[in-house]
Amino acid sequence: MPDALKVAVLGCGVVGTQVVRLLTEQADDLTARTGARLELVGVAVRSLDAERDPVVDRALLTTDAAELVTRADLVVELMGGVEPARTLLLSAIEHGASVVTANKALLAADGPTLYAAADAAGVDLYFEAAVAGAVPVVRAVRESLAGDTVRRVLGIVNGTTNFVLDTMASDDLDLERAVKDAQRLGYAEADPTADVEGFDAAAKAAILASLAFHTRVSLDDVAREGITGLTDEDVAWAARTGHVLKLLAVAERLDGGISVRVHPALVPLEHPLAGVRGAFNAVFVEAEAAGQLMFYGPGAGGVPTASAVLGDLVSVARHRVVGGRGPAESFYAELPVLPAHAAVSRFQVRLDVADRPGVLAQVAAALANLGVSIEAVRQTPTGTGPAHLVISTHAATEAARAATVEALAALPVVDRVVSVLRVEGA
Structure with missing residues (x-):
């Protein structure tokens, strides 16, 4: 058994710094858990001159990540992005190193290459850290x-959007102000696009679906819709109808294959x-034998x-030792990933309609013609002008949902279709 295992860390941002700190401060405990000393032999960074936490020994810093990975037994990749991370990890593997990565973008884009x-x-x-941080769901x-x-x-699976939607609900803010609050508190980047447009959650959805269904699912397979179209009125109506708005990653088995998507949902x-x-x-997670399970945390x-x-590093180190x-x-x-229009969910439609007899019958007929079943209807008179109608449906396909919106918008009694939101978890 080896007395020591050489560890290389690629990236020294917020997470990389904490990994270095834990490796240093918990060295004795980690040795006891793995059976070998974990010797940090280098930390790859972009600049040697950048300000660093004192816990990072500057003598370990290098800008030559390509050389560093060739002399390590274990490589921890915390750089993010597809390249140069992919090239570096493939080189590390070729030189015999086991790999721990938090890189959801790389895994969603080209995980099979790394696996092979x-x-x-x-x-x-x-x-593990590529999906939901500390939550041990992988x-x-x-x-x-x-x-x-x-x-x-x-x-x-995206803390930024959950914070934004939660803040909109609790503090009665619009989306723009809630995002600014998230940026001020460090929950959102200066450019929040990856979060609010659902790209981050989509990468994690691809990873989870691949694991759950024993099928290769890439980022391109995930139907994606972010939260930028949501309004404070959507959030308020969610509460009035007994719901909260969340950006959800959804992966499920359907007849004929699997559906993988990211979208706002009630x-x-x-x-x-x-x-x-x-x-x-x-x-x-819903499983046949285990039933319903939930994994929760930061x-x-x-x-x-x-x-x-x-946690991953201890596992791979232990394998090297014993x-x-x-x-x-x-x-x-190898289940087929179904197209977006095949996904099935309940949905809630909010309409402004003419406030006169017979309107509900016309709306119900339009839905019936498309095979969409109504579960509940709530009508709120405004006193002047159109009434506000909220319709909850039974499960229907995305194709039926889109056709429903088009059909309702064409009705003379409908002033406007205010919003259409999916309902998940019912």
Whole structure:
């Protein structure tokens, strides 16, 4: 058994700094847990001159990441982005290193290439921190539920958007002001596009779907819709109808394949995901044997994410010491990823309509002609002008939802279609 394992860290931002701190401060405990000393041999950075936390020994800093990965037993990648991270990790694997990464963008774009390289080299590829930060959902789906059949995954996997929507609801703010609050508090980047447009959540949805359904799912397979179209009125009406608005990652088995998507959704107040507040993440899993499970916790931040990284690092180090490997890629099912219009959900439509007899009958007839069943109707007179009509439907396809909007907008009695929101978790 080796006395020591050489560890290289790629990236020294918020998470990288905390990983270095934990490796340094918990060195004795980590040695006891792995059976070998974890020796930090280098930290790859873009600039040697940038200001650093004193916990990072400047003698370990290097701008030559390509050289660093060739002399490590374990490589921790915290750079983000597809390149040069992909090239560096493939080089590390080729030189015999096991890899721990938090890079959801790379895994969603080209995870199979990394899996294949790791399998050929006989090394580990671990990535708990790539989805939901400290929340141990990757290990749970990939390992704990490996003997079960997962039917559905619902996830709040982006803390920024959850904070924004929660702030809109609790502080009666519009989207722009809530995003500015998130930026001021450090929950959102100066450019929040990846969060508010759903790109970050979509990458995580692809990873979760791949694990849950033993099928390769890439970022391009995920239907994506962000929160930028939501208004403070949408948030207020959600509360009036017994819901909260969340940006959800949804992956589920349907007849003929799987559906993977990210979009805003109304979640009933009685559902566990409705109580996920602030910047926290949660993933709700429905499996045939295990039933309903929820994994909840901080989805971002240096210390929580570093905790997930160190958990993976201990696992891969232990395998190097005593032998064995972690789980390889499982894609035997090869289920087709269905097009966006095949997804099924309930939805809620808000309309401004003429306030006179017979209007509801015309609206109901339009939905019936499309095969969309009405679950509930709520009409609110405004006193002057059109009435406000809220219609909740039973489950229907995305194609039916789009046709419903078009048909309702064409009715002479409909002044405007105010919003159409999916309902998930009911």
